[in-house]
Amino acid sequence: MAAGQDPLPMLLGQKGKAVGPLGDKLSDESFLNQMRLFYACAAGDPVNAKSLLETTDVNFRDHYGRTALHSACGCTSAGAKETVKLLLKKKADVNAVDSSGMSAIDIAVKVKNGSIRRILEERGAELEAMLERQGRESAWLLAASELTLRKELANTLKSVVHLADWHGTSVVVKSVKMGHRNRLTHMTKSASFCDDDSGPEQEEISDEEGENLRRAVEEELLHEIELVASFRHPDLVLFLGACLDPGAPVMFVTEYMPRGDVEKHMSQQREVKQVAWYTPPLSRMISWCCAVARALAFLHKFPVLHRDLKPMNLLLTEKLDVKVSDFGTGRLIEKVDGNKTLDVTNALTMGTVGTFTYTAPEMMRSSDYDEKVDIYAFALIMYYLSSGRPPFMHLHPQDLIEKYAAGEQPRPNVGDCHRVMRGLVERCWAVDPKERPSAVEILKALHEIDDRGHCDACSTM
Template identity: 35%
Template sequence: MKNGEDSGIGSLPILQAKGNKPVSCATSPSSSGTSPCVSPSSGVGSTDRVREKARVSRTSLILWHTHQNDVSAVRKLLEEDPSLVKARDYDNRTPLHVAALHGWMEVALCLLDNNADVNAQDRWHNTFILKNGMRSFYQPLSDFFLCSFLTLTFHGPCLGAPRKDETHQWRNGPEIMLCMPLADAEGAKKKNMIDLLKKHGGSSFGQSGSHFEPKQVPPPLPNKCDWEVDPSELDFSSSTLIGKGSFGEILKACWRGTPVAVKRILPSLSDDRLVTQDFRHEVNLLVKLRHPNIVQFLGAVTQRKPLMLITEYLRGGDLHQYLKEKGSLHPLTAISFALDMARGMAYLHNEPNVIIHRDLKPRNVLLVNSSADHLKVGDFGLSKLIKVQNSHDVYKMTGETGSYRYMAPEVFRHRKYDKKVDVFSFAMILYEMLEGEPPFSNFEPYEAAKRVAEGHRPMFRAKGIHPDLKKLTEECWHADMSRRPPFLDILKALEKIREATLSADHSPAYFPAKS
């Protein structure tokens, strides 16, 4: 929330779970065996559920690697679990069906060597022998595409398995012959595969197989269903207010049993075009970010009102409150905190897709826990994503964006600027950690920013600060933004200063204090 300074994949594989209850795999299969979702209606106990999830995951893996023609991965899976040769997807198609359809000879041989059923039947109703006699070519093909669509359809923002009320119309439709791997190979005109399957006793019912299935898709990728949250899952019964601004509030709530931080837009502003635009902009940025020193985005409510953004809840609170309670920090503690901030900012500033935070301040830097072990950078409501063509390019962006007390002079003056505005704000925070008070604390925020724009900088008064740390801070708040170091260089300098400070005194007092 902002209130000046003071406001605080295409279709996924659908698998068949125990008891013919459908579930949808919402993650990309990997060799590590990432478990897909399990239907909450499966009715198994916790132990059985774990076992069932593992089974569904392995099923997903072997079907996926078969589709990818990855014979070594298929062989490895079969060595670990020979029963996977009989794995079935939601439509009872085995790995051999998939290999036959695409003509993957090595994979098919591997499966057959592991006793794959050459005449396994799938559940697709797509041969052209109907119980009501022969129809035209187009009607059964149309029926098949209808079946495919209902099976792979999207429900709301997420892909899911078909529900009973959506499938009864075609499940009671014409009774059509089931298909075998050989029918797939014949329908796809894979001559070598046809010869191989016939050699192993393959039979063919009909001529079309299941080769009219929708076009195969790339590996499942995260989409909206990965992060869109149903607001009914959020429990505000024992929520506490973390912060409040002019556009909304930040609450500690509970989501699926886990404490989370929820930024909730005021209902009265949910229809405001600019507010919703800023909200969606922040969500789109956070979805892309993955770093230990960046507050982790968990989900958002974008389809209903009020709009809500959900992130991890960090128990240590923000740096502003921490400094207010602790005062000036020991230099090594300040360096440790500065390293965490710089790591997060170096990640954001990585070219060519640079994210300029534009509101880096103590309130937007959060402590992981009450022990103050680590920091994370958060609140990207004013951040700007730009594609850098040249490292020395500057950009015309909104002036006076952010909090005045930590604002770079070029922003205050409405000049063109780049990612180095974050380096300036970082320097002001580093100063505050060392001195125990905000820069120009005897001035109002606007007046403080004005003094900075006029060339003034806060004075160091604290004793025991390493000269190189002072020098680095002064370089970071240089009036000429081109002379401010990038965060990768700041990290190197801080590491050297840390080592020098440690070697100067090995006493325990030099290690970061625990609150």
């Protein structure tokens, strides 16, 4: 090939033609310009892409139904984000699907490009449609007709949780509220469910406010489905599937944990034993801590943050083993310029994520943070388990927030803890996040504390 000769005709085949979205036949030169646009987008070259877009259709499709946006979303070079933004500014169809059923957001997720994925979501990319395609491929997509609701287990501002039957197995179904009531009329309902489905009385809000809240909560649940569908671990509550039926609430299905959560268990034990503060036996406490540490070690390896660790999100099996649940606020850490930063998303009903009492100070300030926020929350959980006392029990949550905002660093009295746990707890809630140990280091410390063999599982990491 002669110097300076355009290589595209040779690469694409002689005299190739294509059809645009309006069905108009393109000239050879126009077709070649479209392919040059695809090449510029695939290379993350916004300068050439901008020049080519002056004369070419941003939504042109190649033989496989792909658009320039598909090409740009598969790029991981430095210019990829600017190229995607340019295409969207030029009215690229954010939900265009190629002949294999892939959309631009599918490709961004496949190449693990979180920043581009968020740009697409902000411009209206259909996360639910993407998850539905993934669900079919991974066989976790369920039909609503497969589920029979039994009774309500929990009812909050954002969602409702039911015990249900799924092919003879007891499961838990979490769904987004549809307006003021959770419309699950398309599902088979048992008599026990129909007896009382009114839920707690709630403050009336406008239809627009209700719809905005529903969409925000639904997006949170979709993110949770996407996150947990990608991994399995014995110390995480098992994800079984999700229902994304059109016109119905999104439903998230997990294994049933019959003994409830740790906070409820601690409260019940206080009543049964008629004591002010209940602490589980040391062997059980260490076993529970080991389970949480193993789960965190697994998550942080990805790296994924939980961001809402608390006793209510630690669920118990029939044998009182602990598993970690509720990833509604979990997020994948990205690496930018070699440093870990976190995409701090909106927290729906409060300015930060997680529950105030167990939230790290750096999260309260909405500053950059990493996996050490989970370690801080774990420190407060260990304090609670080994002392029986809720952390900051004498502080109103608003007062705690104000102290953090003023730069103060209040901590519970570590002397309330079992003596063997005090040193580890203090390390885990260190003021400087860098001084907090990793989950793997916590596991090793727990094994050293338990050198008499209370928790054999600690030594398996």
